[in-house]
Amino acid sequence: MKLSGHYIRLRRQYPHITEHQEFFVTLDELAVQLDCTHRNVQLLLRKMQDEGWLTWTAERGRGRRSRLLFIQNADDMILSAAKELVERKDLRGALAQINVSTLPDTFKDSFHHWLNSYFGHRSEVKGSRRLDTLRFPLAQPLQSLDPATIHYTAEAHLVHQLFDPLVRYNRLTGAIEAHLAHAWEADESRTVWTFHLRKGVQFHHGRELTAEDVRYTFERLKRLAAGSLYSWIQQQIDGAEVLDPVTVSIRLTEPNELFLQFAGTNRASILPAEICEERQADFALAPVGTGPFKLTHYDGSVCVLDAFHNYFQGRAHLDRVELWHIPDMEKQDRDRTLESFQIIHNYRLADEAEHRWEQVQQQGTTCRFLTFNLLKQGPMNDPELRGLVCSALHRGRLLERLGGDAIFAGDSFIRHRNGLPHDAEPVPYSPEKLRMLVKRSGYAGQPLTLCTITNYERDALHVQALLREAGFAVEINLLTAQEFKSEQRLHADLLLFSIMLDNDAELRIIDLYKSMQRHLEPSVKAHVAKLTDKILREPSAWRRAEWLQAIESHLTARQMLCFLYFKRLKTLYHSSVRGIALDSLDWVQFKNIWFKP
Known part of the structure; x- marks a missing residue:
């Protein structure tokens, strides 16, 4: 253990003693506190005194009480030690230092504020070379x-x-x-x-x-x-x-x-x-x-x-x-951390900060949607009941709960990919009328399981709330991304998916339909399989788009695919950044970035 670690450990043993307050202690007590021999205690105390962290006046004779006075604030030392660990790229060690329960919140806030300022662009000249580093969280x-x-x-x-x-x-x-x-x-x-x-x-x-x-x-x-x-x-x-x-x-x-x-x-x-x-x-x-x-x-x-x-x-x-x-x-103070970064993805700026930042509107979006597991026998085998689930998940109501200017309603992968307008959403049911229709449908409150991955828990909770308001009994099952790819998801009634519509949108949509075939009813599964086989043999991009639209229409007409929302991707960048270009996932290409001194 470094000398500073021994001092911090010793200082924590006497929280009631303030700096510059002299008190008496025996060498035996200190040996216990530092878990070492009398000889090593004396050596450590002398070194700490040489550093100016404390004063120690020994009294001769075993059992005699010596005078000890702390000078250095241990919290300041912890903060300095954590910063030193960050500089050595030992982030885990730094956070372990800071996250001790005895450290005041003000010191923890001070460290995180410093850590945030550590991110962004840094430039240093070494000899005839300028070295540029960019740090991202x-x-x-x-x-x-x-x-x-x-x-x-x-x-x-x-x-x-x-x-x-x-x-x-x-x-x-x-x-x-x-x-x-x-x-x-x-x-x-x-x-x-x-x-x-x-x-x-x-x-x-x-x-x-x-x-x-x-x-x-x-x-x-x-x-x-x-x-x-x-x-x-x-x-x-x-x-x-x-x-x-x-x-x-x-x-x-x-x-x-x-x-x-x-x-x-x-x-x-x-x-x-x-x-x-x-x-x-x-x-x-x-x-x-x-x-x-x-x-x-x-x-x-x-x-x-x-x-x-x-x-x-x-x-x-x-x-x-x-x-x-x-x-x-993500739990940290967003306003406090904003100035730490030169490049930010999917971040909503405060009005007063907008003039300091440029914005790139990206082509890519993500889409959240719901499908139904028709392999499982239960209420969702009824297309009328599936239609009521989709009505309960009216996109306007969902968007009100989600908030955010980058989120918008949509009802088609293909129309969105091709830049075409989405259909207007029908007038929503009132909650009272919807609950009445659910009761008339014959649904008797059977429990429904909504399955998704852990990253989409927030979306799942909003879907669960809207469905419960309509009278459906819904429980959530969260899986890891790897588990969701397995057969585990096929025990659920409702499946919450997401798709990235980027450079690879055509491949991703086909991949989705291939995956959905695992839980579609046989006739629909056969129809989707037939069209996807035609798509893969078709050299014409516009003909492939037509058939992809045909699959989408077939699924939505039978209430097997329910769109929730689209999320537009944006990149904000500080005026000091040059060379901004976006790759296929709409992230900045590091290769092309440079900074104007």
Whole structure:
């Protein structure tokens, strides 16, 4: 233990004694308090006195009481020690220091205010170089940075910084563009796709990318397909063949016109075969890619990305990006923390702060919606009762409860994706009339289970409240993201989903319909399966959109799909930030950011 730790421990043993108040104590007592020998106590006290933290006047003779006077405030010392730990990137240790119950709230507030100021852009000159660091806070800890196993948006964004796929989809032009592959073609059967790789692309550990890495990546995706996003495409991978060091062919079991789009997602990011095999499960938090940044530190609290000097599309302007997981970050005072950040996502500004910030209106949105598990026998097998559930979840009433200027009503994935207006919502039932209709329907108060993931608990509570007001008995079952992908959700009556409508919207909507087929009634399941098969064989984007709209209309007409709300994504950035550009998940691309001195 450091000397300051011994002082803090000793000081806490005498909370009733104030600084500069002399009192008497025996050496035996101090030995017990510090859990050490008499000799070590004397040594520690002398060192503390040399530091000016206390004065100690010893009295000779065993059992004699000596005079002790504390000078240094222990809370100030704790605060300083916590700041020192933060500077050493030991966030866990710093928070452990601060979160002791005896520390006054004013000191805890002081530390968090300092910690918030620690975020944002920092620039320092070392010799002939200027080093630029950008620090971001994270509300949740990272679970995985393996492209094949990521769950959350923040993880997907970091994968975008660490890895590269073969191609990229340009949302503005609707075209697939070259990336790790500079050219590609498909055979006449549309089941064999051949990619020609750029030469000289390096992984972070220094080895050059080869066709073998592409083969390994896609065959690994097939092995890990079960339960993953886009598993239906991964399961179609029949194999891959290395034709030469920079040419690889990927075989599919059947034609799929969306395979090239999939090859441009972060899920299909290319991995170094030998590193991934060597690290196995550890690769998830010790990844190696070809991206503009490489991971140099991660301890569960702090994630450090350093610019990759040999990136094939040019070095990033920033030297380092640090992401810090701050527990209970969302509970902190939003007004107090605002000035700490140069870039903020989905944040509602106070009116007086708007003039200091620029805003990017993003194309992507998320949509929350409800579906019904028709495999389970119960009240929800009645389409009339499902219609009353949807009426109880009138979007206008839900939006009033949720609040926020980025949330809006909507009734279609496809119309929203194509920029078309949504249909006007019908006049809502009054609560009294709705309760009467529920009683007349024959519903006898059978308990209904609403299942979703833990992240959507707030939405689930609002849905539960509205349904209970209408006379439905609803209980909530929260699962982890991984559990929700399993059969566990099929024990529930109602399922609360979310979908991100971004660059990959077409793939995501099809993925949703593939997932929904697990709990649709047989006739509807067959109809949805038939149309999705047609979509995957259709080269025309507008024809695919028509059939996707047909599936959506089929489900909504039969009260199997109930839209709740859409959430528009926004990015705010301070006037000092330059190079703002948004990637496929509508996060800022770290590679392009720079700061005007």
